[in-house]
Amino acid sequence: xxxxxxxxxxxxxxxxxxxxxxxxxxxxxxxxxxxxxxxxxxxxxxxxxxxxxxxxxxxxxxxxxxxxxxxxxxxxxxxxxxxxxxxxxxxxxxxxxxxxxxxxxxxxxxxxxxxxxxxxxxxxxxxxxxxxxxxxxxxxxxxxxxxxxxxxxx
Amino acid sequence: xxxxxxxxxxxxxxxxxxxxxxxxxxxxxxxxxxxxxxxxxxxxxxxxxxxxxxxxxxxxxxxxxxxxxxxxxxxxxxxxxxxxxxxxxxxxxxxxxxxxxxxxxxxxxxxxxxxxxxxxxxxxxxxxxxxxxxxxxxxxxxxxxxxxxxxxxxxxxxxxxxxxxxxxxxxxxxxxxxxxxxxxxxxxxxxxxxxxxxxxxxxxxxxxxxxxxxxxxxxxxxxxxxxxxxxxxxxxxxxxxxxxxxxxxxxxxxxxxxxxxxxxxxxxxxxxxxxxxxxxxxxxxxxxxxxxxxxxxxxxxxxxxxxxxxxxxxxxxxxxxxxxxxxxxxxxxxxxxxxxxxxxxxxxxxxxxxxxxxxxxxxxxxxxxxxxxxxxxxxxxxxxxxxxxxxxxxxxxxxxxxxxxxxxxxxxxxxxxxxxxxxxxx
Numbered sequence: 001x002x003x004x005x006x007x008x009x010x011x012x013x014x015x016x017x018x019x020x021x022x023x024x025x026x027x028x029x030x031x032x033x034x035x036x037x038x039x040x041x042x043x044x045x046x047x048x049x050x051x052x053x054x055x056x057x058x059x060x061x062x063x064x065x066x067x068x069x070x071x072x073x074x075x076x077x078x079x080x081x082x083x084x085x086x087x088x089x090x091x092x093x094x095x096x097x098x099x100x101x102x103x104x105x106x107x108x109x110x111x112x113x114x115x116x117x118x119x120x121x122x123x124x125x126x127x128x129x130x131x132x133x134x135x136x137x138x139x140x141x142x143x144x145x146x147x148x149x150x151x152x153x154x
Numbered sequence: 155x156x157x158x159x160x161x162x163x164x165x166x167x168x169x170x171x172x173x174x175x176x177x178x179x180x181x182x183x184x185x186x187x188x189x190x191x192x193x194x195x196x197x198x199x200x201x202x203x204x205x206x207x208x209x210x211x212x213x214x215x216x217x218x219x220x221x222x223x224x225x226x227x228x229x230x231x232x233x234x235x236x237x238x239x240x241x242x243x244x245x246x247x248x249x250x251x252x253x254x255x256x257x258x259x260x261x262x263x264x265x266x267x268x269x270x271x272x273x274x275x276x277x278x279x280x281x282x283x284x285x286x287x288x289x290x291x292x293x294x295x296x297x298x299x300x301x302x303x304x305x306x307x308x309x310x311x312x313x314x315x316x317x318x319x320x321x322x323x324x325x326x327x328x329x330x331x332x333x334x335x336x337x338x339x340x341x342x343x344x345x346x347x348x349x350x351x352x353x354x355x356x357x358x359x360x361x362x363x364x365x366x367x368x369x370x371x372x373x374x375x376x377x378x379x380x381x382x383x384x385x386x387x388x389x390x391x392x393x394x395x396x397x398x399x400x401x402x403x404x405x406x407x408x409x410x411x412x413x414x415x416x417x418x419x420x421x422x423x424x425x426x427x428x429x430x431x432x433x434x435x436x437x438x439x440x441x442x443x444x445x446x447x448x449x450x451x452x453x454x455x456x457x458x459x460x461x462x463x464x465x466x467x468x469x470x471x472x473x474x475x476x477x478x479x480x481x482x483x484x485x486x487x488x489x490x491x492x493x494x495x496x497x498x499x500x501x502x503x504x505x506x507x508x509x510x511x512x513x514x515x516x517x518x519x520x521x522x523x524x525x526x527x528x529x530x531x532x533x534x535x536x537x538x539x540x541x542x543x544x545x546x547x548x549x550x551x552x553x554x555x556x557x558x559x560x561x562x563x564x565x566x567x568x569x570x571x572x573x574x575x576x577x578x579x580x
Contacts, residue, residue: 048353049353052520053512058442062446072382144357147359149528149529151525
């Protein structure tokens with residue numbers, strides 16, 4: 001797996017969320033996957049709980065369905081800016097990478113704020129077609145603070 | 155206890171609308187808007203005759219362990235001394251007012267202010283003043299300066315089933331009395347005799363006055379109306395029974411729901427009948443991975459939800475196996491910090507711990523049944539702009555603030571205002 005393969009998928013991942021195509025978001029993951037949103041402090045201290053904690057693609061699909069059909073929040077969107085992935089090596093379980101991000105949140109009235117900064121700690125495995133899929137994505141936010149709520153995934 | 159003989163509070167200007175005494179069904183919007191109300195809350199609520207949650211005992215388990223926390227926004231250090239006791243004092247150097255400790259957690263033998271190196275023992279007593287006797291006989295503090303005359307304000311502390319509370323008041327009743335027996339029992343139900351373990355900490359910044367959040371916590375009426383997750387995925391169980399406990403003071407509450415075993419058996423029989431005749435309507439929405447709801451009845455009483463609040467700003471939550479404490483901290487008239495601490499217990503089986511992590515999805519800033527609470531207070535804060543002479547209407551379930559068997563009531567919200575008005579003298 002080349003760094004450019006990972007970069008290409010990351011670019012699609014960011015566009016998927018930022019253009020409100022959330023139904024496609026779980027497809028970036030393998031069926032048996034880990035997705036968590038946590039904070040640098042929790043990560044450092046080894047605290048296992050997450051803001052979002054999923055251990056299957058089904059849970060990610062459920063998250064999207066809940067956002068669409070059940071949860072109530074003011075309309076908003078994100079703009080993800082991803083840094084270059086640092087590829088941490090490839091082993092039998094896949095390729096590990098770490099990618100910094102910043103996410104701005106744009107509210108329905110236009111108010112734009114820096115919502116989150118952090119890094120993705122990823123484990124990638126290629127699917128049958130050779131496309132990198134996420135076996136694991138741990139979203140480590142730098143700050144322990146979340147403004148108002150976290151609805152859309154990071 | 156509320157002191158009704160307090161002198162009339164000094165608000166900078168008269169309130170925009172009167173608040174008839176003893177009326178719990180109306181809350182004027184100016185209480186969420188006025189800086190002078192917020193200032194008065196500091197002395198009469200947070201520093202008044204109340205017990206305020208500081209931290210977990212488990213977070214300061216060993217002598218020398220400290221936790222920098224807050225009481226109503228005022229910086230506080232909670233410390234375990236070598237005598238095994240927990241002490242709490244303001245995190246503020248008596249010299250020039252700087253923070254004494256700059257880390258959220260730590261272990262230390264003493265505290266030394268970075269500004270001029272004045273030092274304190276673990277109980278907050280001033281023990282050292284740098285260059286107290288001057289240098290080469292020049293300068294230094296005057297002879298009449300006594301370190302024992304100077305210390306940060308100290309708080310009384312009390313530990314309840316692993317929760318550390320503090321009070322700035324000398325006249326506050328004992329914590330057991332302040333909580334009331336029914337509240338105490340329900341804290342014990344979740345935490346009693348168990349070794350707590352922190353499994354996560356998050357802070358949610360709320361765009362609203364702190365009272366709008368603590369009202370929301372006590373508002374059992376909104377739960378199935380604002381939070382649609384359970385309804386949408388047809389996870390609501392009609393065979394639930396529940397109720398509401400409001401403490402005598404009004405300020406503390408428990409809202410709970412439990413599986414009604416009898417009704418459950420009936421429902422099962424009925425549903426197999428429905429299934430046999432193939433007439434049951436199917437919702438379009440089903441969870442792809444329903445394991446998130448396969449919780450354990452870890453307390454053996456069938457109670458799947460227990461939300462407990464203590465006046466003014468503490469919450470203990472049990473939603474199935476997701477257990478957390480929440481500390482509500484005012485950060486200005488229209489800003490509030492909500493500190494979540496997710497909990498497990500040392501004796502959790504791996505399966506139960508995994509369930510706590512999965513059910514963490516239900517709660518917190520991204521929680522399926524809690525994210526709305528992060529924004530709804532802001533909707534009120536923005537909605538009442540220009541309406542400080544208007545009021546909220548709290549008549550659901552009557553006009554009192556008493557325990558009831560239904561959750562279609564605002565009794566515990568009225569209870570909060572009963573306690574609040576008592577403390578504030580408003």
